[in-house]
Amino acid sequence: xSGTGEGDRxxxxxxxxxxxxxxxxxxxxxxxxxxxxxxxxxxxxxxxFGGKDRLRAACDAHVLAALAAxxxxxxxxxxxxxxxxxxxxxxxxxxxxxxxxxSLREGGxxxxxxxxxxxxxxxxxxxxxxxxxxxxxSRDPVARSRMLSYQxxxxxxxxLTLHPEYAEPDAFARGLNAFVTExxxxxxxxxxxxxxxxxxxxxxxxxxxxxxxxxxxxxxEAxx
Amino acid sequence: xSGTGEGDRxxxxxxxxxxxxxxxxxxxxxxxxxxxxxxxxxxxxxxxFGGKDRLRAACDAHVLAALAAxxxxxxxxxxxxxxxxxxxxxxxxxxxxxxxxxSLREGGxxxxxxxxxxxxxxxxxxxxxxxxxxxxxSRDPVARSRMLSYQxxxxxxxxLTLHPEYAEPDAFARGLNAFVTExxxxxxxxxxxxxxxxxxxxxxxxxxxxxxxxxxxxxxEAxx
DNA sequence: GTACCGATTAAACGCTTGTTTAATAGCGGA
DNA sequence: TCCGCTATTAAACAAGCGTTTAATCGGTAC
Numbered sequence: 001x002s003g004t005g006e007g008d009r010x011x012x013x014x015x016x017x018x019x020x021x022x023x024x025x026x027x028x029x030x031x032x033x034x035x036x037x038x039x040x041x042x043x044x045x046x047x048x049f050g051g052k053d054r055l056r057a058a059c060d061a062h063v064l065a066a067l068a069a070x071x072x073x074x075x076x077x078x079x080x081x082x083x084x085x086x087x088x089x090x091x092x093x094x095x096x097x098x099x100x101x102x103s104l105r106e107g108g109x110x111x112x113x114x115x116x117x118x119x120x121x122x123x124x125x126x127x128x129x130x131x132x133x134x135x136x137x138s139r140d141p142v143a144r145s146r147m148l149s150y151q152x153x154x155x156x157x158x159x160l161t162l163h164p165e166y167a168e169p170d171a172f173a174r175g176l177n178a179f180v181t182e183x184x185x186x187x188x189x190x191x192x193x194x195x196x197x198x199x200x201x202x203x204x205x206x207x208x209x210x211x212x213x214x215x216x217x218x219x220x221e222a223x224x
Numbered sequence: 225x226s227g228t229g230e231g232d233r234x235x236x237x238x239x240x241x242x243x244x245x246x247x248x249x250x251x252x253x254x255x256x257x258x259x260x261x262x263x264x265x266x267x268x269x270x271x272x273f274g275g276k277d278r279l280r281a282a283c284d285a286h287v288l289a290a291l292a293a294x295x296x297x298x299x300x301x302x303x304x305x306x307x308x309x310x311x312x313x314x315x316x317x318x319x320x321x322x323x324x325x326x327s328l329r330e331g332g333x334x335x336x337x338x339x340x341x342x343x344x345x346x347x348x349x350x351x352x353x354x355x356x357x358x359x360x361x362s363r364d365p366v367a368r369s370r371m372l373s374y375q376x377x378x379x380x381x382x383x384l385t386l387h388p389e390y391a392e393p394d395a396f397a398r399g400l401n402a403f404v405t406e407x408x409x410x411x412x413x414x415x416x417x418x419x420x421x422x423x424x425x426x427x428x429x430x431x432x433x434x435x436x437x438x439x440x441x442x443x444x445e446a447x448x
Numbered sequence: 449g450t451a452c453c454g455a456t457t458a459a460a461c462g463c464t465t466g467t468t469t470a471a472t473a474g475c476g477g478a
Numbered sequence: 479t480c481c482g483c484t485a486t487t488a489a490a491c492a493a494g495c496g497t498t499t500a501a502t503c504g505g506t507a508c
Binding site: 028104105106107111112115133134135136138139140143144146147148150151152153154155156157158159161162164182183184185186187188189190191192193194195196197198199201202205206 | 252328329330331335336339357358359360362363364367368370371372374375376377378379380381382383385386388406407408409410411412413414415416417418419420421422423425426429430
Binding site for chain 3: 234264265266267268271
């Protein structure tokens with residue numbers, strides 16, 4: 001019968017090595033390096049996964065599945081840095097976290113899927129905050145959570161890109177901690193008190209737009 | 225005498241081709257592609273610049289010099305998207321803009337220099353806004369402008385990474401326009417009205433920090 | 449005239465890349 | 479015992495990489 005043979009464990013080891021290497025060195029890394037990490041020959045990598053492109057696709061699927069499984073374990077707090085930091089602290093999740101961050105830098109399907117999920121979580125989190133009375137309601141809640149998600153994830157990725165001393169997956173926890181320490185106070189300040197003294201600036205901008213009634217979430221839905 | 229010979233114009237053509245190719249395809253692109261774009265042989269590229277690494281360093285210096293020259297022409301508005309969008313619209317600056325964005329994605333010295341400059345501009349701009357009474361004062365103005373610069377640049381870079389249909393330098397203007405259109409309203413909303421209903425959240429966080437008096441800008445100055 | 453010099457290139461070198469080919473070893477079933 | 483299947487690999491392949499070597503032009507100075 002098709003019982004789990006010896007090769008399945010080897011394939012899993014190759015997949016783990018691929019996620020780790022891709023996350024550390026980017027998707028330009030060679031198959032030979034991945035094979036060496038997994039303790040197998042380069043040919044075996046291709047034998048199991050069919051090629052480099054399909055190996056990356058398998059990594060995408062693997063990380064995405066692990067992400068979905070982790071999501072069931074505990075509710076997210078809706079922020080990108082919070083989610084990433086929590087993932088990085090989970091035993092054995094650091095390589096996957098690095099893989100996600102690498103995908104956000106180089107682009108690809110996993111990055112888009114991750115952002116969509118982050119935006120969805122953030123939307124639900126903010127909505128709950130609005131219902132609880134701690135978050136201000138928005139004229140366009142989805143657009144706001146999109147913007148906040150892009151800002152949170154983008155600033156974190158950019159900060160880590162410019163601070164390569166935190167590149168190793170072991171240093172992620174420290175790097176994210178440093179990033180949060182550096183940005184938390186001004187972020188809370190802006191979110192708690194605003195940035196402009198005159199709220200009328202927003203109204204002015206809105207009044208000069210062509211139409212403000214039916215363009216609620218058209219821009220975010222028209223891009224898929 | 226050492227008048228500008230024929231080779232200087234050729235070297236400039238190679239440099240322009242390198243900036244364009246690096247910006248379009250990333251720093252992994254081959255020297256042969258750059259040489260073909262410039263209409264010369266690969267060996268001539270190395271003859272003039274000494275190797276791929278030094279060619280990229282020359283590109284960095286070239287873009288940085290052009291950026292400094294452009295800075296003298298008109299004052300910036302202090303925002304990342306505003307600066308990039310204005311650069312992209314200048315005749316012939318689109319390839320350099322792409323080069324900057326590519327550097328922000330892959331890291332390197334130019335990316336760090338660009339962010340430092342952006343933060344400096346943003347700090348001055350916000351300070352002027354505070355003096356004029358339209359921007360709220362901050363407990364740590366530099367940290368706030370750092371955070372806002374990272375959020376603005378990071379969200380833009382991430383958005384463009386996930387929307388590869390705007391990858392060509394010709395499409396930059398449209399892409400940045402789409403990004404601004406998508407994020408401007410919720411951004412103004414948060415900046416004008418805040419995100420939290422209760423400003424005391426910030427005070428609570430500040431009071432639980434070890435010390436809030438002398439840690440003003442230590443984190444941002446300790447990283448150079 | 450000829451010796452030199454910068455511009456330029458074709459060709460090759462050594463290396464790495466992703467992938468293929470062919471082979472070896474081990475094991476379960478007929 | 480032989481067949482077939484899976485796991486696995488060494489070796490080769492073709493292509494691409496950055497770079498080097500050696501050569502060819504076209505001036506310009508002496």
